[in-house]
Amino acid sequence: MALHLVSSGQYLTIAQLSRSAVRLFTPDAGPHERFVASGLCAVTGIIAAVLQSQGAVAAMWFFIAASYLLGGSRATLEAISALRTWRPDINVLMILAAVVSAITLHWDEGAILLFLFSLSDALERFAIERTRRGISSLMNLRPEKACLVRDDRELHVPLAEIRADDVVRVRPGERFPVDGVVLDGESAVDESIVTGESAPVEKQPGSKILAGTINANGSLLVRVSRPASESTLARIVRLVEEAQERRVTAQRVIERWQSPYVLTVLVVSIGTMLLGMLISGDIMSSIHRGMVLLVAASPCAVVLASPVAVLATVTHAARSGVLFKGGSHIERLATVSSFAFDKTGTLTRGRPVVRAVSAQNGNHDELLAVAAALEHRSEHPVARAITAAAAARGLSLPEIELFSSEPGFGVWGRMSNHWVGVGQVRLFQQHGIELPQELIRAARESADGTKVLVMRSDGLAGTIDVADEVRREAKQAIEQLRAAGITGLTMLTGDHAAPAERIAATVGITDVRSGLTPADKLTAIMTLAKSNGGVAMVGDGVNDAPALAAATVGIAMGGGGGADVALETADVVLMREDLCGISRALSLARRCRSTIQQSLLFAFGMIFLLVLLTMLGWLSLPFAVIGHEGSTVAVVLYGLRLLADSRKQVSAETQRG
Ligand code: ADP
Numbered sequence: 001m002a003l004h005l006v007s008s009g010q011y012l013t014i015a016q017l018s019r020s021a022v023r024l025f026t027p028d029a030g031p032h033e034r035f036v037a038s039g040l041c042a043v044t045g046i047i048a049a050v051l052q053s054q055g056a057v058a059a060m061w062f063f064i065a066a067s068y069l070l071g072g073s074r075a076t077l078e079a080i081s082a083l084r085t086w087r088p089d090i091n092v093l094m095i096l097a098a099v100v101s102a103i104t105l106h107w108d109e110g111a112i113l114l115f116l117f118s119l120s121d122a123l124e125r126f127a128i129e130r131t132r133r134g135i136s137s138l139m140n141l142r143p144e145k146a147c148l149v150r151d152d153r154e155l156h157v158p159l160a161e162i163r164a165d166d167v168v169r170v171r172p173g174e175r176f177p178v179d180g181v182v183l184d185g186e187s188a189v190d191e192s193i194v195t196g197e198s199a200p201v202e203k204q205p206g207s208k209i210l211a212g213t214i215n216a217n218g219s220l221l222v223r224v225s226r227p228a229s230e231s232t233l234a235r236i237v238r239l240v241e242e243a244q245e246r247r248v249t250a251q252r253v254i255e256r257w258q259s260p261y262v263l264t265v266l267v268v269s270i271g272t273m274l275l276g277m278l279i280s281g282d283i284m285s286s287i288h289r290g291m292v293l294l295v296a297a298s299p300c301a302v303v304l305a306s307p308v309a310v311l312a313t314v315t316h317a318a319r320s321g322v323l324f325k326g327g328s329h330i331e332r333l334a335t336v337s338s339f340a341f342d343k344t345g346t347l348t349r350g351r352p353v354v355r356a357v358s359a360q361n362g363n364h365d366e367l368l369a370v371a372a373a374l375e376h377r378s379e380h381p382v383a384r385a386i387t388a389a390a391a392a393r394g395l396s397l398p399e400i401e402l403f404s405s406e407p408g409f410g411v412w413g414r415m416s417n418h419w420v421g422v423g424q425v426r427l428f429q430q431h432g433i434e435l436p437q438e439l440i441r442a443a444r445e446s447a448d449g450t451k452v453l454v455m456r457s458d459g460l461a462g463t464i465d466v467a468d469e470v471r472r473e474a475k476q477a478i479e480q481l482r483a484a485g486i487t488g489l490t491m492l493t494g495d496h497a498a499p500a501e502r503i504a505a506t507v508g509i510t511d512v513r514s515g516l517t518p519a520d521k522l523t524a525i526m527t528l529a530k531s532n533g534g535v536a537m538v539g540d541g542v543n544d545a546p547a548l549a550a551a552t553v554g555i556a557m558g559g560g561g562g563a564d565v566a567l568e569t570a571d572v573v574l575m576r577e578d579l580c581g582i583s584r585a586l587s588l589a590r591r592c593r594s595t596i597q598q599s600l601l602f603a604f605g606m607i608f609l610l611v612l613l614t615m616l617g618w619l620s621l622p623f624a625v626i627g628h629e630g631s632t633v634a635v636v637l638y639g640l641r642l643l644a645d646s647r648k649q650v651s652a653e654t655q656r657g
C-alpha cells in the first residue's frame with residue numbers, strides 16, 4: 001500500500017507529467033494515458049462541433065486536428081508498423097476510415113470513431129494489465145530482507161545473499177522470505193497466498209515453509225531449502241506469466257487469419273465504393289458507404305475473445321490454488337472425457353506409516369534397520385514411512401555400498417557384500433531373487449495396506465506393513481467429476497491388486513489397473529488418450545512422470561507432496577492438497593471454453609448484422625462505430641467476468657455438468 005502511494009505521488013512531479021504527456025501519443029502508453037488521450041479526444045471533438053455551429057472556422061480546425069491527434073496518433077503508429085511487416089491489422093482499418101471520413105468532410109464521424117476506438121483500446125489495456133498485476137503483485141509480498149542467524153548472531157541481509165542451508169529467523173506477523181524447513185519453534189502459518197486456502201496450517205520442526213506465506217503467532221528458525229529466486233512463489237509467478245504469453249489454438253488461428261481478413265475487408269470496401277460510384281455516380285456517398293462497411297466488418301471483438309478469457313481464467317485459477325502452465329491446457333482440459341488417477345500420494349495422502357514389521361528370523365528391528373538404510377536415499381512415500389519408523393525406534397542403520405532406485409518396483413543395493421532389496425514382488429523377480437513362497441502370498445493377499453518385501457541374499461527376509469490413509473475428500477472429488485459428466489474414471493497403480501481394489505472401492509472407482517510399472521502406466525494412458533476427448537492423468541510421483549507427459553492433460557499434486565519431476569512434467573499443478581481442485585480446474589476450463597465460443601459467436605454475429613445493415617444502406621458511420629466498439633467492449637467484459645470468484649456458480653455448473 002505504502003509503495004502504491006509513493007508511486008502515485010511520483011506522478012505529480014513535472015518530469016513524470018511531461019513523460020506521461022508524450023506517452024499519450026505512443027504505443028507504449030499505459031492504460032491511464034490511453035484513458036486520458038481518449039477523454040481529451042472526446043472533449044476536443046465536442047469543442048470543435050460547438051465552434052462549427054458558431055462559425056469559428058479557424059478555431060474549429062484547430063480542435064479537429066487536436067481531436068484526431070489525441071485519438072489517432074497511437075493507432076497510426078501501430079498501423080504503420082503493421083504495414084511495414086505486410087500484416088495489416090485493425091489499426092489500419094480504423095485509421096483509414098477516420099482519414100477518409102475527414103477527407104469527405106464527415107470529420108465529426110471520424111472523431112467519434114477515433115474516440116470510441118481509443119476508449120475501447122484503453123479499456124482492454126486496463127483490463128489486461130489489472131489481471132497481470134494480480135499475479136506479479138504476489139512477488140511484492142515477499143520481504144526484501146531476511147534475518148540471517150549465524151554463530152548465534154542475527155543479521156539483516158538482502159534476500160539475494162541468502163543461500164540454501166542458511167538459517168533464518170521469522171517472527172510472528174512476518175512473511176517468510178524463502179522456502180525452507182522449520183528447525184525450531186511452532187506456529188500457525190497463513191498459506192493462502194500460495195494455496196488459496198485461508199485456514200492457517202500448523203507448523204512444527206520438520207514442516208515445509210513457503211516463501212510469501214505469513215507466520216501468525218510463533219517465532220521460527222527456518223533452514224533455507226533454495227535461494228529466493230527459485231522459491232515456489234517465484235516459480236508460480238514465472239509459470240503464470242509464461243502461461244499468459246502462450247496462446248491457445250483459437251487465438252493462433254485468429255492471428256493467422258487477421259491479415260488476410262483485413263485485406264479482404266479493404267478490397268470489398270473499396271470494391272463497394274467503386275461499384276457505388278459506377279452505378280449511382282454519387283462519389284461522396286459511395287465513399288461513405290465503403291467506410292461504413294470497413295468499420296462494420298472490423299474483427300476487433302473476434303481478436304480479443306480468447307486472450308481475455310484465457311488470461312482471466314489463468315489468473316482466477318492461480319488464486320484458487322490451481323496452476324495452469326499454459327492457455328492451451330485450459331482448452332484441452334475442457335474437452336477431456338476421462339480421468340486416470342495414481343493411487344499412492346494422489347488418492348491416498350502419501351504419508352503412509354509403518355504398522356508392523358515381521359522378520360522370518362524374528363529379529364524385526366534388524367530387518368527394519370536394513371530396509372531403512374536403503375530407503376534413506378529414496379524419495380518415495382513408502383521410503384519416508386520406513387525411515388521414520390526406524391528413527392522412531394532409535395535404530396542405527398548399517399552402511400550400504402551401492403544404491404539404486406527403480407520407480408514403481410522398489411529399491412535395491414549392496415551391503416557387506418550382500419545384495420539387498422526392498423519393494424514389490426516384481427523387484428525380486430526382475431533380479432532373479434528367489435523369494436520364500438509365503439512372503440509372496442502374504443504380499444499378494446494383503447488387503448489392508450501395502451506389504452513391502454525385504455530380502456537380503458544371506459537369507460534375511462520379511463515384510464513391512466505400510467498403511468496410507470485415503471484422502472478425506474477423494475470420494476467427493478470423484479463424485480464431482482462424475483457429476484460433471486466424466487464417464488471414464490480409472491486407477492493406475494504399481495501396487496498389488498488387493499490393496500488397490502480396496503482403495504478404489506472406498507473412493508468409488510471401478511476400473512482398477514494394478515501392478516503397473518511406469519512404462520505400463522504410460523501405455524495405459526496412451527490407449528486412454530485415444531478415446532474421445534482424451535484423458536487427464538493425475539499423479540504425484542517420479543513413477544507417474546511419463547504418464548503425466550503422455551496424457552492429454554497432466555495434473556500433478558503440488559501442495560508439499562509431489563516429486564519435482566512430476567511438477568515439471570505436468571500441465572496443471574494443484575497447489576493445495578485438495579483433490580476437489582480437479583473439478584474446480586475442470587469447470588473453470590469449461591467455463592473459459594464456452595465463454596470463448598459464445599464471444600466468437602456474438603462477435604461474428606455482430607459483424608454479419610452490421611455488414612448486412614450497411615449493404616441495405618440502413619447504417620450510418622456513427623452507428624457502425626458504436627455497434628463495432630460496443631461489441632468489442634462487451635466481449636472484453638464478458639471474458640473478464642471469469643476473473644470474479646464465482647464459487648457458487650462454479651459448483652452449480654459442476655453439478656449440472
Ligand atoms: P503408485 O503407482 O500407487 O503410486 P508406485 O508405482 O510408486 O505406486 O509403487 C508401486 C509399488 O512399488 C508400491 O506400492 C510399493 O510396494 C513398491 N515400491 C515402489 N517404490 C518403493 C520404495 N522406494 N520402497 C519400497 N517399495 C516401493
Ligand code: MG
Nearest residue numbers: 342344345541
Ligand atoms: Mg504415486
